[in-house]
Amino acid sequence: MDNKCWICGKQELMMFTCRHCGKTFCSDHRLPERHACEGLDRNAGYSSGTSGNYNRSNTGGQAYGPEMDDVIKNMMKDAARTAAKGAATGAVHRTRSSISTSPSMAIIFICIISFFLELIPGYVDFFQLVPNTIFLKPWTLITHMFLHASFGHILFNMLVLFFFGRELERRIGKDMFLYVYFISGVVAALGYALTSSVSYPMVGASGAIMGVFATLTILAPDMQVYVYFIPMKIKYALLLFVLLDFALIGAPDMIAHTAHLSGVLVGLYMGIRIRNTRKQRRRAEYDPRRW
Missing domain, CATH: 1.20.1540.10 (Rhomboid-like)
Incomplete structure (x- = not known):
């Protein structure tokens, strides 16, 4: 099982697996609303224990449809670009530090x-x-x-x-x-x-x-x-x-x-x-x- 957060890539001692989308998250992104869970529209009636149910009929909130899929895709692309940029920046920094020290x-x-x-x-x-x-x-x-x-x-x-x-x-x-x-x-x-x-x-x-x-x-x-x-x-x-x-x-x-x-x-x-x-x-x- 992947032990890295699907959103930010962070590793923690205790990771959380979302029962709706099946992906692994850190404590910061474990709640569905923190990782834009695409499984909510398939599992209406889920309750986080603090925010009520995530479906149109019970909360009047916006359902997770095709538009949200685009939002999720864009979010993942941004996260991937940020992670790649951070990795490249870190590699350059480590190389410079090694050469200087x-x-x-x-x-x-x-x-x-x-x-x-x-x-x-x-x-x-x-x-x-x-x-x-x-x-x-x-x-x-x-x-x-x-x-x-x-x-x-x-x-x-x-x-x-x-x-x-x-x-x-x-x-x-x-x-x-x-x-x-x-x-x-x-x-x-x-x-x-x-x-x-x-x-x-x-x-x-x-x-x-x-x-x-x-x-x-x-x-x-x-x-x-x-x-x-x-x-x-x-x-x-x-x-x-x-x-x-x-x-x-x-x-x-x-x-x-x-x-x-x-x-x-x-x-x-x-x-x-x-x-x-x-x-x-x-x-x-x-x-x-x-x-």
């Missing part, structure tokens, strides 16, 4: 916008990282993180960032998250540039995201994650990714495995520092010598 969501938004801007000729060439021009175009150490080579590339990266980036934000704060993310991305770019024997350009946020993933692994090693729908602890997932990257270094798959590994190293280092700092703070807080 979550660095991960802001990065996802920028990456999506940048993915469409890549259709502009010359856009990618200006912002992608090329190892032999890294000192001529130093901004590419940052901008390459917002570019992606394909829809599958950006989809996978943004899904990982959506789930694990926001979790890391919650644990270490927004400022520290941004520090981990961008340091991991820059070091990943430098690691790729220093170890690459060819000058293939590099795009993508994978190095930065691997840094986020590694930091979260240090802070919550037993967190349950799913890798290709297989449940495992995050520490085993990270180990699997690292082993795959090591095994595929030098493979002709157009993936910057050394960038991934460089990001992991930064993430592990940052995670250990954050964990040790927290331990020192806890010891200092409970040090009896303070008293």
Whole structure:
């Protein structure tokens, strides 16, 4: 049974079903006159207990005929438009709020916008990282993180960032998250540039995201994650990714495995520092010598 009010869509602990029209309503719309009940003309003689009978012969009121059907239809259309408008407005508000309060969501938004801007000729060439021009175009150490080579590339990266980036934000704060993310991305770019024997350009946020993933692994090693729908602890997932990257270094798959590994190293280092700092703070807080 639908547990939403047929008029306003509100849900309450106790919902009411009209015995005339059979629809479900909240406490505000449970009375027939509050929901323009179309079943009253078929069930004349109904009494609400306070307003008398709803039929022409007993009350002199207007019967519910074809004209009322049009009124009801218009009422339902207005209610549907209002609900749709409210849902759309709420979605926009929630999106804006997420972008303004979550660095991960802001990065996802920028990456999506940048993915469409890549259709502009010359856009990618200006912002992608090329190892032999890294000192001529130093901004590419940052901008390459917002570019992606394909829809599958950006989809996978943004899904990982959506789930694990926001979790890391919650644990270490927004400022520290941004520090981990961008340091991991820059070091990943430098690691790729220093170890690459060819000058293939590099795009993508994978190095930065691997840094986020590694930091979260240090802070919550037993967190349950799913890798290709297989449940495992995050520490085993990270180990699997690292082993795959090591095994595929030098493979002709157009993936910057050394960038991934460089990001992991930064993430592990940052995670250990954050964990040790927290331990020192806890010891200092409970040090009896303070008293």
